[in-house]
Amino acid sequence: MKRTEREESSATESSAVVTDGAGVDWRGSASSSVTVTRAERLREFYEETVLKPMLVAWSDSRTRLGLLIIGFYVSLALVAVLGLWRAPSTSQAPRYLTLFENMQYPLGTTASGTDLAALIIHSTPDILLMVTSGGLWATGIAVLVGTVAGYKGGSVGRALMSISDFVMAIPGLPLVMILAITFNPKNPILLGIVININYWAGLGRSIHSQVLTIRENNYVEASRTMGVSTPRIILKDVLPNIMPYVTVNFVFAARYVVFASIGLFFLGVLPYSDQNWGVTLNFAYNGGALFSWSAAHWLLVPMAAIIGLSVGLILLGQGMDRVFNPRVRTRLTGESASTASADEKETGMTEVL
């Protein structure tokens, strides 16, 4: 958001490229309602930050597809939670059934006669929990640190940024490995947090520098002159401005959790008590599924589950990006995409610095 001023001038032109043309100036409105009642403000806040963006989001095909995919996974999770599909267990079915060979076990079975569909379905709730908690943790801490440091500046800001630098400097995957072996976190929520334990730092840094720009804006200046308290300014003037960025990065943080956790499960580093996609992948790999068509489904099914979820997350991220920034669609598309470019946690890096 450093180039805001430059953006303004090209805004009209950019929005012309937006297919639906539904440019919502939610940013300005969020900061204009100083005198309205609380209820009105809340409703307006809801309409401007939830309803309208949602409507806009739905009009974008990528978001729609992304939401559909995520919705599919959520419904899988519901199937598991409500017990609508049998739980996975060894010797519950003939061994090595392939895809659709026996419609009772549509996705086939493993070498130990476990229903693959059951394995996938019953690990979905935990994976979604893990992904959500990891995403929330990363973005939550990042927003807290980034806005406070950015807005307050001075020694507080410096201290917080030093801490971020420090945390960011710790190599992510190795750190997670050590923590996983040490604390043996099997709870999916905890595991999500552990995997993203230092993901927030990079994001916090980028939010910090955005806030640095935002706080120079006239309306923030105005609020400050009017004697509005700091937390209130952060909440009312600063946060709405970075929300789109944060939402998009929530999605990418979530995707990182998927990649990292499955990778570590695959290596056999993370603890688990019930099999999940990564563990199934590991078993299939070691069980020779890579070498035999008759067992390939054992490997392909969890791979498809992983790739499907990350496609959903990426589409959602791409779509939301545009929703939140109708005027600056192109710029953010680029930036947020670049943040998702690698499997490491460089989120936000590309544009902060």
Place this chain on the structure above:
Amino acid sequence: MGMVCYQYAMSDSTDRFSDLISRRSFVELTGTTGIAALAGCSGASTGGGTTDDGGSNGDATGSNGDETDGDDSETSGTTVLDKKMVGATNNGVPTNLHLNPEATQNYDPRAGNFVFERFAAYNFSTGEFELAALDSWSIEGQTVTLTLRDDLLWDTGEDVTARDVLTQFRLMKKMNTSLWDFTESVERGDDDKTVVLNLKRPSNPEVIKHTLANGSLRLFAYHPTFEQFLDKEAEELQQFKYEGDVVASGPFSVASKSKQSWELTRNPEYYGADNINFAGISLLSRGDNTALQQGLMGRELDFVTSLFAPPKIVGNFPDSVEEVTISAKWGYGVLFNHDDPDFGKRNVRQAVAHVINRQQVVDNAGPRTKAPAPKVTGIAPDDQESWLGDAYDSFEGYGMAASQTDKAAALLREAGYSKEDGTWTHSSGRTLGGTYYTPAGWTDWTTATNTVVDQLNAFGFDFEISQKPTGDFFGGYIESNFKIGAFYWMPGGARSAFPYFPLRWQLTNPDIDGGHNFPEGEQTVPGMDGGEMTIDPLSVAQEISTTQDRATTEELIKRVAWHHNQNLPILGLVAKLEQSWLTTDEWDIPAEGSDDRAIKWPSEWLPRQGQLMAEQ
């Protein structure tokens, strides 16, 4: 399979070298011939290499090779083919490994087993011992006389003498090896090739033979290299990693080691050198099972000493890859903490045994390479019938291919448990269950664990599986920090063929420092023919080791085995077959079913016997 380039440069002992650490030290040692050889090699290997000799070697190498070849054919008439047998080591990166078998870590037995000769070997098929470095062994009273082969030489050309063996045995004393469990002293015999062990007490010949034939006991102590350690602390020897040459007693000498591989060359001084018609062995560094499996699949490897391969992978190996299975006398079992209020109870252990369907565990975890134990005791499945004889039928089978839930339920009720909300609960309110440990990364074990826990939970136990990294896994057992978990139920290897070893092992479990807390002293179990039997299993087991009479030995074994069958110090479920891999497209090997293949490991033993030769 492209030939791996080799060089003959070191026919002279002063030129031979071992721990090649850097290119520079290599150059210093071997001089120009070596460089030329290597230069030739590099060119050849990037070009893909061929099995034929010729073009790949530079002039210098050529002449050098001719020399060596000439020597060999003159003395032996064996045509040595310009070809290396390619295997793998999964013990790490060769530059980080070494060949001091007594060192605490990073000794690589994959290379060591080719370089050092063993005294004797146990044939898993015939149950007989076969001699290697020894010409004969005799056990009379408290004296064991070992006679070395007359033609047993170091690769320096010197005789292997009693002095070398005595040095080695004395060094082994510092290491507290099992040889010294029964040996009082060692001395030179009547001549330079004879060594005498004086025993502490009369000892069971089987125990002595198994100790001497242990695959990890190798003749390595070339006296001039190792005498320096005789009057040093043990740790000096344990940290020794060979500064200079490794002197070989086996069929191959060390040529070099790099990050990628060990290079071994044929040792012309070896007594069986005539049997070896290829130039050497390369052992590539390969990390995990998958890499080894894939190495066989792509025929990059000519052999793999020992490697687990699941059926789907075996099915995809090329026809030329031949599997040799050898009974491991080792396998998946259940370890109980005998101090636990629940699993310390015999009824609970027996209930667990009844519930587990061993056949199903095998079918899930390894139908081709695992077999359920017919009886649950401390004797390897293949040996149970022969050792137990008539008593075999009276041993409890605990339902090898069934979940005997009725019997289990009765046992639990008798011990004060009742089923509440689907879970067995003690009258004190404690539910029967907890964490079931299993080592991370042992995939076939994890499958077995999943199956066992599914079976137990379906019956009404309440277990949760916890995977731990191997070190941590052992650590938890050593500290007795567990209720129940997966563990092997026999120490494994040839020794486990003699029931004394596994029976005693189940009681003391030295691998986990006795962390399963099996109580010492007398135990009362139902008698073999009704009534009761009171036995101190450990002291009876000790008695076996000092009994020299076969009939008495059998009787004692039966009694301890019965105790184990009733009291279940460890619950043995499955026995594994070791899978060793050879290839037939470029190598001649004995036909399937041949007893010669049943010595561990075929890839190491067969070349020595002239049973594994390069095809002309």
Place this chain on the structure above:
Amino acid sequence: MSNYYVRRTARVFATIFAVATLTFGLIRLLPGGPFTQLRAQLLRQGVPASEVDARISNLQNIDPNAPLWRQYLDYMGAVAQGNFGESISLGEPVAQIIAEAVPWTVFVVLVSTILMFAVGIFLGSLQAYWEGSRFDKAFSGLSIGLMSVPFYVVAVISLYVFAYQWGWLPTAGTVGTNVEKELSVPFVLSALEHSLLPIFSYTLGGIGGQALAMRGNSIQVLGNDYVRVARLRGLPDRRIATRYVARNAILPMYTGFLLLLGFRLSGTVILEQIFSYTGLGYYMFAALKANDYPLMMATFLIITVALIVGVYIADLTYSKIDPRISAGGSDEAY
């Protein structure tokens, strides 16, 4: 202004110091001493348990039992001198192991990251140039697809196909078995051959993201006034494309590149494992499995330093790129 650089540089050292301390503490938390793994390994090799005990008891001179503060001081002192101690599991100086491992990892990470950027930038700018075309749409879809496949999946599959099935490329290691380590043609060729698959798998997945980033940046730049002005002035397209668009679109990605290098170093823990590629990540994982404290701390630290230096360079250069965020300028407290 120079004050800022001094402060920023000081912070680099402070961070390294803090991370070294944290690393030290973290690794002590690992359950099981350094010898439990060794014990299990020896047992599995068939060494009788009594002998295993005897062997291990003699190894204790590594002294994991010294008081913690003592170990800490020794460690920090040694690290300051570039001495990382001796690896417990390998029995060699850690510095030597690391020195041999680092070049391979740096090579793979550097080349793959450069490739990833180069290909990504190329594709992205083509997409931006033909924005909205079928080509653009197809490649946007492809990019999203690439981003969704974790690199280890690419690694496993490409290893199977190219190395095992077709035998085009070696399956493991850093150079061929018979190639001596020296700067020669065969050595370089062999090294390249061995690094091809790791580099390929580590590059492929990243291309998508970079392409999308470049596309976005370029489209944004294309919409800027100065580009329109340039067009009006009648400057040739080529000049506009290279001088104005490419440059302004790539610049923001440059700092991301430096940071990515650091981050991608830690991903080698998984990558090098799959290819048995004996670089930093390989040893890091081996050390972790063996509870080899000295080796672990060193690999951890080296990766950390790379990260810190990346951020540092990025930081300094960033203030040069965007003058509106002057170095340390907006530090004023509200």
